Amino acid sequence: xxxxxxxxxxxxxxxxxxxxxxxxxxxxxxxxxxxxxxxxxxxxxxxxxxxxxxxxxxxxxxxxxxxxxxxxxxxxxxxxxxxxxxxxxxxxxxxxxxxxxxxxxxxxxxxxxxxxxxxxxxxxxxxxxxxxxxxxxxxxxxxxxxxxxxxxxxxxxxxxxxxxxxxxxxxxxxxxxxxxxxxxxxxxxxxxxxxxxxxxxxxxxxxxxxxxxxxxxxxxxxxxxxxxxxxxxxxxxxxxxxxxxxxxxxxxxxxxxxxxxxxxxxxxxxxxxxxxxxxxxxxxxxxxxxxxxxxxx
Amino acid sequence: xxxxxxxxxxxxxxxxxxxxxxxxxxxxxxxxxxxxxxxxxxxxxxxxxxxxxxxxxxxxxxxxxxxxxxxxxxxxxxxxxxxxxxxxxxxxxxxxxxxxxxxxxxxxxxxxxxxxxxxxxxxxxxxxxxxxxxxxxxxxxxxxxxxxxxxxxxxxxxxxxxxxxxxxxxxxxxxxxxxxxxxxxxxxxxxxxxxxxxxxxxxxxxxxxxxxxxxxxxxxxxxxxxxxxxxxxxxxxxxxxxxxxxxxxxx
Numbered sequence: 350x351x352x353x354x355x356x357x358x359x360x361x362x363x364x365x366x367x368x369x370x371x372x373x374x375x376x377x378x379x380x381x382x383x384x385x386x387x388x389x390x391x392x393x394x395x396x397x398x399x400x401x402x403x404x405x406x407x408x409x410x411x412x413x414x415x416x417x418x419x420x421x422x423x424x425x426x427x428x429x430x431x432x433x434x435x436x437x438x439x440x441x442x443x444x445x446x447x448x449x450x451x452x453x454x455x456x457x458x459x460x461x462x463x464x465x466x467x468x469x470x471x472x473x474x475x476x477x478x479x480x481x482x483x484x485x486x487x488x489x490x491x492x493x494x495x496x497x498x499x500x501x502x503x504x505x506x507x508x509x510x511x512x513x514x515x516x517x518x519x520x521x522x523x524x525x526x527x528x529x530x531x532x533x534x535x536x537x538x539x540x541x542x543x544x545x546x547x548x549x550x551x552x553x554x555x556x557x558x559x560x561x562x563x564x565x566x567x568x569x570x571x572x573x574x575x576x577x578x579x580x581x582x583x584x585x586x587x588x589x590x591x592x593x594x595x596x597x598x599x600x601x602x603x604x605x606x607x608x609x610x611x612x613x614x615x616x617x618x619x620x621x622x623x624x625x626x627x628x629x630x631x632x633x634x635x636x637x638x639x640x641x642x643x644x645x646x
Numbered sequence: 647x648x649x650x651x652x653x654x655x656x657x658x659x660x661x662x663x664x665x666x667x668x669x670x671x672x673x674x675x676x677x678x679x680x681x682x683x684x685x686x687x688x689x690x691x692x693x694x695x696x697x698x699x700x701x702x703x704x705x706x707x708x709x710x711x712x713x714x715x716x717x718x719x720x721x722x723x724x725x726x727x728x729x730x731x732x733x734x735x736x737x738x739x740x741x742x743x744x745x746x747x748x749x750x751x752x753x754x755x756x757x758x759x760x761x762x763x764x765x766x767x768x769x770x771x772x773x774x775x776x777x778x779x780x781x782x783x784x785x786x787x788x789x790x791x792x793x794x795x796x797x798x799x800x801x802x803x804x805x806x807x808x809x810x811x812x813x814x815x816x817x818x819x820x821x822x823x824x825x826x827x828x829x830x831x832x833x834x835x836x837x838x839x840x841x842x843x844x845x846x847x848x849x850x851x852x853x854x855x856x857x858x859x860x861x862x863x864x865x866x867x868x869x870x871x872x873x874x875x876x877x878x879x880x881x882x883x884x885x886x887x888x889x890x891x892x893x894x895x896x897x
């Protein structure tokens with residue numbers, strides 16, 4: 350496998366985390382433009398844990414995901430009463446607050462005579478865990494996909510559970526769900542925290558793959574892309590956002606013939622799909638028909 | 647069963663409910679009627695905490711539920727349908743009826759223990775039973791959005807049956823139906839919904855009210871203007887005036 354192919358595949362895997370995190374919020378009926386903030390929090394916290402404090406990679410992943418989940422809890426609790434456009438704007442403002450906050454964070458320690466740690470807009474380099482532990486990019490790609498697989502399995506299991514049905518009930522009609530005994534607020538908060546954790550985990554992986562991160566990586570375009578992946582791939586299954594990621598990064602960026610035109614092609618694709626398939630390729634209705642067809646076979 | 651004591655609800659200057667004091671006993675089937683804008687749906691919304699009352703007290707089986715949240719009220723055993731149909735359109739028919747049971751007390755999100763799996767089977771069986779009661783068993787695997795209006799109204803009833811609540815509000819259960827469909831709905835309410843529970847039916851179709859209700863309460867401009875036997879209430883001048891105007895009441 351060429352380094353280029355590994356890089357594309359790894360990027361797909363890492364971005365899939367933030368796409369999945371935006372997807373779960375979409376399923377519960379809200380649009381978040383702020384998932385990139387949790388991705389960034391995960392990246393910075395886990396990077397600090399391995400590069401500055403010498404923590405093992407596994408613990409850094411747990412810490413990064415948990416801090417992102419805590420941030421998501423705070424945002425979720427504060428925005429619990431907001432709906433629709435107001436929720437979307439609140440999440441966008443939070444994400445920008447985090448990005449601008451990262452621009453002014455200077456926490457560095459000296460390691461081997463070199464300053465290591467976040468240096469505001471200059472970014473945070475020397476996240477060298479991969480090099481220090483002789484992990485090849487191919488091995489790291491497998492780590493990414495193993496964790497992505499685990500998250501996908503959890504999401505698919507949740508979708509088959511009562512909780513999955515409850516989340517879809519809230520997404521479709523929160524008033525009706527509430528009138529049937531569902532604690533809509535608590536369930537929404539649970540989903541938002543879980544989404545923060547997923548995005549945070551993706552961010553942890555990204556920081557250690559890129560080895561250098563800066564606040565502007567976690568700008569609003571990352572959040573918009575994350576949302577678009579779910580809307581392209583479909584909101585009927587957790588596999589939907591993965592299809593969106595594969596179409597964008599795997600196809601549009603991976604195929605060299607259309608390189609340089611990726612954003613134009615992607616924008617057009619999103620516009621066309623939103624017109625002809627408003628809830629994506631694998632929406633709830635298509636998933637229903639696929640399940641019925643599979644049962645008949 | 648349900649007691650409302652001096653309940654008030656205002657929307658700005660508009661008094662949607664004024665000093666409503668009313669009681670509904672166990673296993674009663676009561677018609678709640680009144681002209682458009684009289685406060686019928688507002689009363690249901692206030693009891694089920696879609697929005698809270700501005701004053702007064704609501705007691706259910708002696709417990710004060712005035713400040714309870716909607717999901718807690720539902721778990722106590724109060725269910726409702728909506729004037730404007732509300733269903734989970736992107737779920738199957740049986741999925742809608744099963745989902746109606748997920749918010750019931752004791753239900754869990756994941757089925758790890760054998761008891762939980764047994765519960766899930768019970769939900770399925772209860773949903774199948776409820777669909778049979780309303781005659782929708784043949785369309786159980788279709789998406790709710792693909793059903794015509796009379797079947798959607800029946801699906802709402804199936805949802806109620808699956809939850810088996812003690813108190814039910816049916817908000818215009820025959821809304822938009824033909825006379826024949828309304829008669830079928832009246833029979834369904836009388837045979838399946840009303841027995842062994844308190845049932846409050848909001849409806850403009852007096853035939854349906856007369857068929858299923860032994861008592862009628864009339865609201866007008868947010869006030870309770872009559873309460874009693876349907877035959878007596880329908881001829882009261884105040885009720886006729888509320889519906890047809892002062893001239894008709896004195897004709």
